[in-house]
Every structure is written in C-alpha cells, then in structure tokens.
Amino acid sequence: MSFQIHSPKMWLAGLVLMALLTGGCNSLFFQPDNHFYAHPSQFGLTHREIHFKSGDGTALYGWFLQAKGPVKGTIVFFHGNAANISNHIYAVEWLPKRGYQVFIFDYRGYGLSEGTPDREGAVTDCAAAINTVRLQPGVNPDRLIVYGQSLGGALMIPALEGDGGRGVRAVVLESTFSSYREVVRLILDRHWLTWPLQYPLSWMLFTDELAPRDHLASLAGVPVLVVSRTGDPVVPFGAGSRLFDKIPGKDKTFWPVEGQGHIVTFTQNDPVWREKLLSWLEENLPSPTSP
Numbered sequence: 001m002s003f004q005i006h007s008p009k010m011w012l013a014g015l016v017l018m019a020l021l022t023g024g025c026n027s028l029f030f031q032p033d034n035h036f037y038a039h040p041s042q043f044g045l046t047h048r049e050i051h052f053k054s055g056d057g058t059a060l061y062g063w064f065l066q067a068k069g070p071v072k073g074t075i076v077f078f079h080g081n082a083a084n085i086s087n088h089i090y091a092v093e094w095l096p097k098r099g100y101q102v103f104i105f106d107y108r109g110y111g112l113s114e115g116t117p118d119r120e121g122a123v124t125d126c127a128a129a130i131n132t133v134r135l136q137p138g139v140n141p142d143r144l145i146v147y148g149q150s151l152g153g154a155l156m157i158p159a160l161e162g163d164g165g166r167g168v169r170a171v172v173l174e175s176t177f178s179s180y181r182e183v184v185r186l187i188l189d190r191h192w193l194t195w196p197l198q199y200p201l202s203w204m205l206f207t208d209e210l211a212p213r214d215h216l217a218s219l220a221g222v223p224v225l226v227v228s229r230t231g232d233p234v235v236p237f238g239a240g241s242r243l244f245d246k247i248p249g250k251d252k253t254f255w256p257v258e259g260q261g262h263i264v265t266f267t268q269n270d271p272v273w274r275e276k277l278l279s280w281l282e283e284n285l286p287s288p289t290s291p
Helices: 008-022 085-091 119-134 151-159 180-188 195-204 212-219 237-246 271-284
Strands: 047-053 059-065 073-078 100-106 144-149 168-174 224-231 252-260
Touching (some): 073 119, 073 151, 151 168, 224 237
Parallel strands (some): 144 168
Antiparallel strands (some): 059 100
C-alpha cells in the first residue's frame, strides 16, 4: 500500500471524509495510475513483456526480469496499492543482479492492465500471475518465491489456496496485515480525533471479504518471512505482528525493523537488510534443479 499522500494525517483525514461521503470505501485500498515512472533498462536489466489473462479473461501486463548469472530462484512480486509496476520496480530491481529472476505485474486497472480494480478480481489476478510464471522458459515451477508488499501481500495470501500455491517454496510478506478492518482501525486509533470512531468506521464502512486471516492455511508447510517497521505510517507495526502470530506452524520468521517509512526496508539501498533477505532465501529454499 504505497500511498502517494506524504502526510499520514492528510491520508487519515481523506480516508474518513471519503468514507462518510461514499458510505463504503473498500475502493480506497486501490489507487492505480498509468503514469510511467521507470523502465527495467534504466537499471541495466534484461526483461520480457508478458501479456496474460486473469481467471475471468481480463487482460493483464507484466515484466519478467531476467537474472544475471545462474538462476537461484524465481520471485513473483505483488506490489502495493498505488501507481503501477513502473513505480514498484524500485523494490525489486536489485534482485536480478543477485541471481533471482522476478515477475512483476499489474493488477486489473493498474498501468497497462485492463479492467477496474476490486478485491476479488485482484486476488484472481494474483493466482493468474503465479500460473503464468510457471510456464515461462527457464523457470523451475517447483522453486517459486512469492513476495508481497502491503496490500499485495494481503491479496497474495488467498491466491495461494489450491493450485495457486503449487511450487511455492518461500513466502515474504512486507508491511502487510491480516484484516482490512483491523488495519483501518489501527490507523484510526493513532489520533485522538478519530480514536472514538475506530470501531464504528472500520466495521460499518469496510468489509473483510477475502481477508488474509481467513486464508492463512495456504501458508502451512512453507517458510514465511514477515517484515514490519516500527514507524510505518501506513500499515501500523501492530498489524504486521498480529499477522505473524496468526500464521500457522513454526516455520515462520518475524523481523521487526526500526525506523520510519512504508515498504522501504529493501527498496532503500541498505546492504544489511538486503543481505539478510538473501541469506534467508538461501537457507529456506531447497537445492536448485534444472527446470
């Protein structure tokens, strides 16, 4: 959920106002655009454009970023709620240089993908993206990594149910949450003006349709890494820690990261956290075999 409003207070005020005006604001979780921000070539990356269909036939678009050197694994990346892949490429452009090929795509209504964004459709798009990656040349379909940031992680979790999770060997969730209502309530809880409204607004104006907490069984038996920043201005730290607590099994890891910012732990050129992520992936992925 990489919101483009810089002030959390401004975002909060806008959230409440739009909720009251519309009588329902699940659409506020989706803020797409088709503005062009950056191209893979600007990072020295080789890529393929991928045109594919969602489960209901909606035309979707993505970039397959090729790894440099021997391929260690394939990452399917699920971006946050704003902008499009040309903005979110900053989060993953460093991974192909470290041996991981990456598929980054846009949900319906984002960038060059057709349609109008909604929660059910976006989950369907996530499942279609995983299925598309399995069929790409040079991809080992039994050695997939799924990486969701913020809203992208929330959409990804239900998409892993059934066949969607086939071949997934590691899950990374950064700045995400287990409940749509809960994350809104936690944001409202931060300010004295909206504190009394946290429960009425979150329950009356938002739904928990396809909330990650109801689909966490899709993560069973797979190593899961949850990353949450203590000063996240968009998805409160408590939302990440509660998500971690609800994930079943013991094969899970929680990284509390000190500092401000939303979905910036690996986007920023911080060698410490990037190396930690690479080490975690190497420790938790099975030995590579030919696709």
